[in-house]
Amino acid sequence: MSRIIGEALPSLPWRDRGNEPGAVWRYEGNPIVRGSQVPGIKTIYNSAAVPFENRFAGVFRCDTTSGMYTLYSGFSDDGFNWKISPEPIRFEGGLPFESGYDPRVCKVDGEYILTWCNSYEGCPTIGIAKTTDFVHFRMLENAFLPFNRNGVLFPRRINGQYVMLSRPSDNAHTRFGDIFLSHSNDLTYWGKHRLVMKTLPGGWQRMKIGAGPTPIETDEGWLLIYHGVMDTCNGFIYSFGAALLALDEPWKVIARNNACLLHPEMNYERVGDVPNVLFPCSCLADSATGRIAIYYGAADTCLGLAFTHIDAIIDHVRNN
Numbered sequence: 001m002s003r004i005i006g007e008a009l010p011s012l013p014w015r016d017r018g019n020e021p022g023a024v025w026r027y028e029g030n031p032i033v034r035g036s037q038v039p040g041i042k043t044i045y046n047s048a049a050v051p052f053e054n055r056f057a058g059v060f061r062c063d064t065t066s067g068m069y070t071l072y073s074g075f076s077d078d079g080f081n082w083k084i085s086p087e088p089i090r091f092e093g094g095l096p097f098e099s100g101y102d103p104r105v106c107k108v109d110g111e112y113i114l115t116w117c118n119s120y121e122g123c124p125t126i127g128i129a130k131t132t133d134f135v136h137f138r139m140l141e142n143a144f145l146p147f148n149r150n151g152v153l154f155p156r157r158i159n160g161q162y163v164m165l166s167r168p169s170d171n172a173h174t175r176f177g178d179i180f181l182s183h184s185n186d187l188t189y190w191g192k193h194r195l196v197m198k199t200l201p202g203g204w205q206r207m208k209i210g211a212g213p214t215p216i217e218t219d220e221g222w223l224l225i226y227h228g229v230m231d232t233c234n235g236f237i238y239s240f241g242a243a244l245l246a247l248d249e250p251w252k253v254i255a256r257n258n259a260c261l262l263h264p265e266m267n268y269e270r271v272g273d274v275p276n277v278l279f280p281c282s283c284l285a286d287s288a289t290g291r292i293a294i295y296y297g298a299a300d301t302c303l304g305l306a307f308t309h310i311d312a313i314i315d316h317v318r319n320n
């Protein structure tokens with residue numbers, strides 16, 4: 001029996017396992033969010049949900065009908081049905097917002113911190129902003145120089161410092177990528193960079209990997225769900241798996257799966273703007289029951305929800 005360390009979340013969206021085998025199972029009502037529900041938006045996919053004031057708040061990757069990558073916020077009472085603002089987030093402070101995608105939201109020391117892939121002079125790097133209400137967002141400095149993607153904060157300071165995972169990359173559809181982490185005292189100056197995990201030859205995580213949702217603290221280590229990419233004769237395939245990282249030295253990998261947890265299989269995962277993509281950006285975890293809900297982008301088109309239990313996922317990580 002493993003234990004989630006964190007808050008109890010009795011209102012977590014949940015379905016018991018149906019007929020799907022494996023440690024993670026999909027919500028039968030997927031996709032839960034589509035582009036057509038917001039005016040001027042064609043696709044809504046890689047998005048972040050967090051518990052917020054007895055309900056849920058989210059930041060959504062919304063691609064406009066004119067092809068811009070933007071971020072919108074929204075709210076939900078049950079984690080399944082989302083009401084997304086009709087207007088994009090307009091950041092206060094920071095550098096001018098060019099475009100942004102793949103948001104993650106993390107609560108550290110009571111503050112909601114948004115990280116995302118932020119375009120700076122046309123080059124991807126990691127943007128950071130704070131919010132108290134998911135309406136107003138104050139942008140800080142970018143964390144790193146370009147090129148970088150998949151900036152994911154840990155939900156508490158470790159040895160007194162903020163810690164962020166990231167994936168140094170290039171300006172294109174990067175054909176390489178390992179997960180690193182960096183430390184900061186103030187969310188502005190980042191250093192003490194460490195390698196966490198490299199790609200593994202052979203299978204689903206052979207070309208590049210990137211951190212997914214905010215890591216979940218457990219009594220066995222940080223549970224990190226991450227995406228892995230393989231190249232094929234007909235394009236990339238994005239699947240996801242998980243690893244356990246040491247609590248005090250999270251660049252040390254305790255265990256990591258060789259088999260993925262979920263790979264594109266359903267129609268809405270295989271067919272879309274970019275086929276065969278599963279891209280998890282957030283999780284909700286209930287420490288009372290061990291239940292975990294995972295939000296993942298599907299085929300760069302819509303948002304799906306999947307479920308697991310802490311025992312099932314840790315068993316998968318350790319035994320696959």
Ligand code: BMA
Nearest residue numbers: 046101102274277279297300
């Ligand atoms: C990555 C990011 C993601 C996207 C994925 C597949 O580089 O751009 O937003 O889901 O590619 O296209």
